[in-house]
Amino acid sequence: MQIRLSDIGEGIAEVQMKQWHVKIGDQIQEFENLCDVQSDKASVTITSRFSGTVRRLYCEIDEIVPVGSPLLDIETEDGSENIPPDKAADQSEDIPKRPASDDSFTISKNKKTVITTPSVRRLAMENKINLSEIKGTGPGAEDEKKSLSTTSALIEDQVIPIRGYRRAMVKTMTSANSIPHFTYCDEVNADALIKLRHSLMSMNELEKVKITYLSIQIKALSLALLRFPMLNAHLNDTVTELICKTSHNISFAVDTPDGLVVPFISDCQKKSIIEIAKQISHLQAKALNNKLTNAELVGGTFTMSNIGSIGGTYASPVIFPPQVAICAVGRFQKLPRYDEQSNLKMCNIMPVSWAADHRIIDGAMVAKFSNLFKIYLENPSLMLAELN
Structure with missing residues (x-):
C-alpha cells in the first residue's frame, strides 16, 4: 500500500x-x-x-x-x-496530532539514545553534527544546546539550501521589493510605559503570565488603528482595491533557528493586554519548536517588529504584502530630554520606525497615526477611554 x-x-x-x-x-x-x-x-x-x-x-x-x-x-x-x-x-x-507537550524526542544511532529538543536537533542538522558525539557538561537538552554552539564554527565552506521559513521570506521580500516604501521615524518617552508594565506584572503574579512591552505596544497599536482603518488593510494584486479589515490581526516577528517567522494575534481590538501577552508566549513557543500552522501565519493585517529586543534603534522595516504598513520598535535608551518646563532630565526613550505603502498611504496619515500611538504609550490612562 x-x-x-x-x-x-x-x-x-x-x-x-x-x-x-x-x-x-x-x-x-x-x-x-x-x-x-x-x-x-x-x-x-x-x-x-x-x-x-x-x-x-x-x-x-x-x-x-x-x-x-x-x-x-x-x-x-x-x-x-x-x-x-x-x-x-x-x-x-x-487528523489527531501528537500532544503539544511532546516537545522532546529520541534519536537512536549505533544503539546510543540521545534525548533532545527540536531546536537542538535543528542546530545539529544545520552544522552537520552527530548528537551522539556531543557531551554536555550538565543535565538537560539546553545544556547540550550550549555545547553544540561551542562546536559549530565552520572549518570549510558550507552550502545551505534555502528552504522552509527562509524560502517563504525570499518570496515575501521579492514581492515587497515592488512596493514604494514611505519611512517615518519618531521617539516615544517610555517612562509611563515602563511603570504600566511593572503595575501589570504585580497585579498578574497569580496567573504567571509574562507581560512584555510588546503586548502593551500591540494594544496601543490596535487602538490607534481604530482611528486609521486604512492602515489595517490588504491591497489586492492589481492595486485596484484596498480592503480595510475589521479584525486587527497584528503580526509580530519571531527569530528562529530556521529563519524569521511572522505569526499573528487575531482580533487584538477585542483582547486585553494580558490576553495578548498570553498569545505572544504561545505563538513564540510554537515558532521556536517549528509547530506553527498556516492558519497562524496567513491573515495578518499589520506587522510589528520588536527589533529592539535584539539591538539597534531605528530601522527601515519592509512591508509584508498584502499588508500596507509595518512598525519597528527599537531598543530603549536612557537619554537626556527637556520637559515642558525646560528642565533637563533623563528619560527612557523608545525609537519607533514606520513604513507604509506610498502608493495608497500618504506621509501625513502615517505621521498622525504615529502621533496617536505615541500619545497612548506616553499617557496610558488615555487608553482606558478607548477600551470596550
Whole structure:
C-alpha cells in the first residue's frame, strides 16, 4: 500500500522532509505519526490512515518532496497493496496530532539514545553534527544546546539550501521589493510605559503570565488603528482595491533557528493586554519548536517588529504584502530630554520606525497615526477611554 503526499493546501507544491517517526519493519497503527514535513509556511505532521508494517521509505531527511510523490509503503493486515492517493495521507489539521507537550524526542544511532529538543536537533542538522558525539557538561537538552554552539564554527565552506521559513521570506521580500516604501521615524518617552508594565506584572503574579512591552505596544497599536482603518488593510494584486479589515490581526516577528517567522494575534481590538501577552508566549513557543500552522501565519493585517529586543534603534522595516504598513520598535535608551518646563532630565526613550505603502498611504496619515500611538504609550490612562 503506497502512501503519497496529499495536497496540504495554501498553494503549496512541495515540502521538505524534516523527520521520520517510523523505520522499515515497524508495526504501525491507524493515526500514528509517520513523518514531519516543512513547507515554506508551516510544519505539518503526516499520520497514517491504516495499520500495518512499514516496508519502504521513499524520502531522505531534508529531501524536497513534491505533492503527489510517494512517501512510504505499508503492508496492511489484509495484504492490500494499492490505495487511492487521496486516502493515503492528510495534513495534521484533519487528523489527531501528537500532544503539544511532546516537545522532546529520541534519536537512536549505533544503539546510543540521545534525548533532545527540536531546536537542538535543528542546530545539529544545520552544522552537520552527530548528537551522539556531543557531551554536555550538565543535565538537560539546553545544556547540550550550549555545547553544540561551542562546536559549530565552520572549518570549510558550507552550502545551505534555502528552504522552509527562509524560502517563504525570499518570496515575501521579492514581492515587497515592488512596493514604494514611505519611512517615518519618531521617539516615544517610555517612562509611563515602563511603570504600566511593572503595575501589570504585580497585579498578574497569580496567573504567571509574562507581560512584555510588546503586548502593551500591540494594544496601543490596535487602538490607534481604530482611528486609521486604512492602515489595517490588504491591497489586492492589481492595486485596484484596498480592503480595510475589521479584525486587527497584528503580526509580530519571531527569530528562529530556521529563519524569521511572522505569526499573528487575531482580533487584538477585542483582547486585553494580558490576553495578548498570553498569545505572544504561545505563538513564540510554537515558532521556536517549528509547530506553527498556516492558519497562524496567513491573515495578518499589520506587522510589528520588536527589533529592539535584539539591538539597534531605528530601522527601515519592509512591508509584508498584502499588508500596507509595518512598525519597528527599537531598543530603549536612557537619554537626556527637556520637559515642558525646560528642565533637563533623563528619560527612557523608545525609537519607533514606520513604513507604509506610498502608493495608497500618504506621509501625513502615517505621521498622525504615529502621533496617536505615541500619545497612548506616553499617557496610558488615555487608553482606558478607548477600551470596550
